[in-house]
Amino acid sequence: MKYLIIGLGNIGDEYENTRHNIGFKIIDKLTKDNSISLSLDRHAFMAEYKYKGKTLILIKPTTYMNLSGKAVHYWMQKEKIPVENILVLVDDIALPFGTIRMKAKGSDGGHNGLKHIQETLGHSNYARLRFGIGNNYAKGRQVEYVLGEWGKEEQNQLIQYIDKSIEGIHQFVSVGIDKAMSLVNQK
Numbered sequence: 429m430k431y432l433i434i435g436l437g438n439i440g441d442e443y444e445n446t447r448h449n450i451g452f453k454i455i456d457k458l459t460k461d462n463s464i465s466l467s468l469d470r471h472a473f474m475a476e477y478k479y480k481g482k483t484l485i486l487i488k489p490t491t492y493m494n495l496s497g498k499a500v501h502y503w504m505q506k507e508k509i510p511v512e513n514i515l516v517l518v519d520d521i522a523l524p525f526g527t528i529r530m531k532a533k534g535s536d537g538g539h540n541g542l543k544h545i546q547e548t549l550g551h552s553n554y555a556r557l558r559f560g561i562g563n564n565y566a567k568g569r570q571v572e573y574v575l576g577e578w579g580k581e582e583q584n585q586l587i588q589y590i591d592k593s594i595e596g597i598h599q600f601v602s603v604g605i606d607k608a609m610s611l612v613n614q615k
Contacts (some may be wrong), residue, residue: 430483430507431601432514434500436541439490445577447561451517451541452488453586454559454593459486461594470506471499485509489515496541497548511549515600516556517593518542521574523560525582526589530557530596530612532605555605557612559589559597 435451443449459466459475464486466473472487485507489499500597504514518539523529533553536542546552565573578586590613 429483430485430504430509430513432485432487432500432507432509433517433597434496434503434514435486435488435517436493436496436519437488438493438571439443439488443575446575447578448493448519448574450559450561450590452518454590454597455486455488457587457590458594458597458606462582471502474503479480479598480602493541493544495544497544497546500545501548505537511554512605514554515597516542516545516554517597518556518558519574520558521561521563521570521614523562525560525562525564527560528557528589528592528596528612529560530555530600531607532609550574555600557593557600559593 430461430484435455437443437449455521458477462477464475466475466488472489475486477484477486477533485503487499487503489496491498500514515610518541520537532555534556535552536546542556596608596612599611
């Protein structure tokens with residue numbers, strides 16, 4: 429059984445440590461922890477990862493955030509992965525920093541990456557793991573905040589929340605979205 433795990437972010441050094449790139453950070457930590465290399469392929473950096481008899485196709489789209497749906501669609505088709513087996517890792521300003529929430533479907537919440545995925549797929553019935561980045565910004569400064577780098581205190585706690593997100597990925601592929609939501613969302 430195959431799963432597509434999509435970490436959202438923007439390519440380029442200037443975005444590497446920004447809040448908006450948490451999806452990339454989660455994929456990077458997962459591949460590093462398991463000694464897997466990402467390689468550049470069509471529309472994404474990609475790696476294959478085996479977990480408990482399941483194959484996870486991990487991607488970091490190279491399309492930039494606003495065109496993420498292009499990479500998602502391509503890899504779903506290429507690997508013949510049904511929509512119920514995809515999980516999008518995404519930053520969320522509506523959640524306090526470090527809060528991890530899993531949802532089976534939902535709106536894009538104003539997130540351009542999710543918006544493009546929804547437009548490309550024609551629906552929003554795909555699972556997502558939402559990583560809370562908080563909303564500690566002045567009115568009119570949302571873009572600067574989201575594209576800003578993590579604060580010192582946030583950086584000190586980031587790894588534990590990334591590890592919690594990886595746990596969520598493992599739950600998703602092991603027990604399915606419904607059980608994974610109850611396990612991940614109660615913590």
